[in-house]
Amino acid sequence: MPTILRAALTATLALTLALGALCAAITAHATGSWTRIQQNLAPQVRHASGLSLALTDMDAEIANILVFGNARDLVGDRAQAQKLYAQDRASVSTELQGATVSAGNDAAAQNALVGVLNGLGQYEELASRATSLNDQANAPAGHPAPAALTAYRQATDLMRDSLLPAADKLIDTNNTSFTATYDDERSLLSDLRWAALGLGLLTVGALVALQLLITRRFRRVINPALAAATLLCVTVIGTAVSMSGDEQHQLGIARHDAFDSVVALSAARAVGYDANADESRDLLDPERGGQYSDAFFGKSQQIARIDGSSLPTYSSDLDAARRAYLADHGDVRFGGYLGAEFRNITFSGERSAAERALAAWADYEHTDHTTREYLAAGRLDQAIHLNTSWAKGGSNHTFQQWDNAMRDDIAINDHAFSDAVASGRSELDSSLVLIISGTAVALALAAVGVRLRLREFR
Template sequence: MAQRTAVKSVYGDTPRRLKLLTAALALLGLLLGLISALGLTRDSASLSSLKSRTTEVSATGELYYRLNDMDAQAANLLLVGYHPARGFSVPTSVNAAASFNAYNTDRSAADADLELIAENPSLSSQAKALLDSLGSYEADVADAFYVDQQAATGQQPATPPAEALAEYETASAILHGSMLPASSQIAATDGQEVDSSYSSDHSAMSLFGYAVLVLGLIAVAALMLGNHYYARRFRRRLSWLSAGAIVALVTGLLGLSTQLTAADHLHVAKHEAYDSIYALDRAQAVSDDANADESRWLLENRGPELQTSFLQKVAEVGGAGRGGYLGTELDNITFPGEGQAATAAAQAFDTYLQDDKRIRSDANGGELAAAVALDIGTAPGQSNADFNAYMAALGRVIQINTAQFDAAVDSGVGASAWAELVIGGLLLLAFVLQAGHLRLREYQ
C-alpha cells in the first residue's frame, strides 16, 4: 500500500499520467529529429569542407608546379638566349620572349597560390617565408635575363654570358635548396590534414546513422509500450501511437540509409577521386621539376648531380613496376574512361623519357646544338612536344577524376533527406499529441 501511494504521489492520477506519457514520447520524438538533423548538418559541412580543402590543396600542389616551371622557363630562355647564333633555329613558341612570358605567368600564379595558402593559419608563416624567398629568386633571375638581353648577338646554344649563368645558378640554388622543399612540405601537410579530416568525418557519418537507427528503435518500443498502456487502461487496442511507431521505424531506417549513403559519397570523393587527383597533381609538378633538371643539365655544364636529380624525380613519378605517382593512379582506376586515359599518360611519359636519352646521348657525344634543338623542339618526336603531350594526357586523367569528385560531393549534399525528416518529425509529434488528446478527452 505504501509503495502504491508513493507511485501515485509521483505520477498522480490518470490524466497526469497521460500528460507525462505524451510529454515523454514527444520529447523522444524531438530527440530523434534533433540527432537526425545534426547528422544531416554534419554531412553537408563535411562534404563542403572536403571541397574547400581540396581547393587549397590544389593551390599547394600548383605552387610546387609553378615554382618549378618558373625555373624551367628561365633555363629555357638562357639555353637559346635573346640573340641566338645565325643558323640555330628557335621555334617562336619557345624563344626567349615566349619563355619570358611563360615565366611571368608562372610568377603571377605562384603569388596567387601563396596568398590563398596564407589564409590557412597553420600554413601562413610558411607561405610568408616562401614569398620572401620568391622575391630573392625573382631578383636574381631578372638580373640573369637582363645580362643575357644586353649581350652581343650570335649566342651559341646553352652558352649564356657567364654573369647571366652565375645569377641563374644563384637563383636556382635558392629555389631547389629551400623554396621547393618548403613548398613540398606545405603540400604534404595540407594533404595529411585532408586525410585526417576525412577519417573523422567518415566515422561520424556512420556513427550518426546508427545513432538515428537506435533512437528510432527505442522510439518504436516506447510508442508500442504507450499503445499497450492505452489498450490496458482504455480498452483501445490501436491508437495513433501505433502509426507513430511506424513513422519512428521509417525515420530510423531512413536516417541510417541517408548517413551511410553520405559516407559512401564521401568515400568516392576522397579515396576514389581526390587521392588520384593528388597523385596526378604531384606527378605533374615533379615531372616539370625533372624537365627543368634536364634543361639545367644542358645549361650548367652537364654535371652528374643534375642527371641524378632528374633520374630520382623520374623514379618518383614512374617508379619501378607500378610504383610512383603514376602507379598510385593506375592502382586506383574506378571511373569510366579513367583506365585508358591513365595508361595513355604512362605511355606518353615513357615517350618523353626516350627523348631524354637521345638528348643526353647527343650532348655527351659533342652534339650540344642538336641536344638543345631536340630539348626545345615542338615538332612531334621532339622533347618539348612530347613533354607537353604527356602533361596534357595527365590533365585529361585529372579532369575525369575532378568531374567525378564534384559529382560525388554534389550527390552527397543532395542526398540529405531534410524534407523526409521534417515531414516524419511533424507526423510523429502529431500522432503522439493526437493520441494523448483523445485519451484525455475520453477520460474526461
C-alpha cells in the same frame, strides 16, 4: 490514469523530439563537412599543387632562355619561353592568393605560405639578373656568360632549397588536413548512426509501450494516430541510418577513389615539370651535369618507379613495364605516382587517360635518352634543338602530350569528386526535409492519439 497518460505522452514526445534533433544534427554536421571539403580543404590542395607546378616551370623557362642565348634560329623558342615564364609568374600569384584565402586560420598552411612569399621576390630578382647579364654579354646558345650562370645557380638553388620545399610542405599540410577531416567525419558518422539507431529503438519502444497501455486500459485494438507516429519514427530512423551510410560511401568516393588520384597526378605533374627543368639545367650548366642528371632520374622514378633501373636503362625498362601492363592490366610493374594511379582506376575514361599518360612519358624518356647521347657525343646544338623543340618528336612536344594526358586524367577524377560532393549534399537536403517533417508529424500524431483518450475522462 490521466496523469499516467500525460506523463507517458510527455516522455514519448521528448524522445521523439530528441530523435528528430539528433537525426537533423547528423545532416547539419555532414553538410558542414562537405562545405569545408568543397570550399577549403580540396581548394587548398589544388592551389598548393598549382603553386608548386608554376614555380618549377618558372625555373625551367629561365634555364631555357639562358640556353637559347643569342641564337637566331631559336628566337621563336626564346619568345615562347619568355611567354611561359610570364604565365607562370601570373599563375604563382593566382595560386598564392587562392591558397591564402582557403588556408583561413590554418597556422601550418599559413607558415608554409610565408616560406614561399619570403623567397619569391629574391628568386625573381636573381632570375632577372641572370637573363639580363646573359643578354648584355650576347652569349651564344649553350654557352651562358659566367656571371649569368652564377646568378642562375643562386636562383635555382633558392628554388630547390627553399621555395619548392615550402610549396611541398604546403601540399602535405593541406592534404594531411583533408585526410584527417575525412577520417574524423567517417568515424563520427558511424558513431552518430549507432546513436540514432539506439535512440530510435528507445523512441519506438516508448510509442509501442504507450500503444499497449492505451489498448489495455481502453480495450481498443489499436490507436491509429500512435501507430502512424510509430511508423513515421521508424521512417526517420531508417532515413538517418541509410543517409549516414550513404554519406560515408560518398566520402570514400570523393576522398580515396577521386581525390587521391587528383593529388597523386597533380604531384606527378609538378615533379615532371621539375624533371623537365633538370634537362634544361643539364644543357646550361655542364659542371653540374651529374647533379642534374641524378635529379632527373630521381624525379623520373617518382613519377614511374622501376625497381633496379638506372638512368641509362630507365627508358627501356619503362617500355618493358608498359608492355607487360598492356598484356595484363593486373601486372603493374611500376610504382611512383603513375603506379598509384593505375592501382586506383575507378571511373569511366580514367584508364584510357592514364594509359595515354604512361605512353607519353615513355616517349618523353626516349627523347631524353637521345638528348643525353647527343651531349655525350659533343653534339650540343643537336641536344639543344631536340630538348627545346615543340615539333612532333621533340622533347617539349612529347612532354606536352604527357601533360595533356595528365590534365585529362585529373579532370576525370576532379569531375568524379565534384559528383560525389553533389550527391552527398543532395541526399542530405532531401533527408533533412524528411526527418524534420516526419518528426513534426509524429509529434502531432502522438499528441492527438493520447488527447483523444484523455477526453474520455472529462
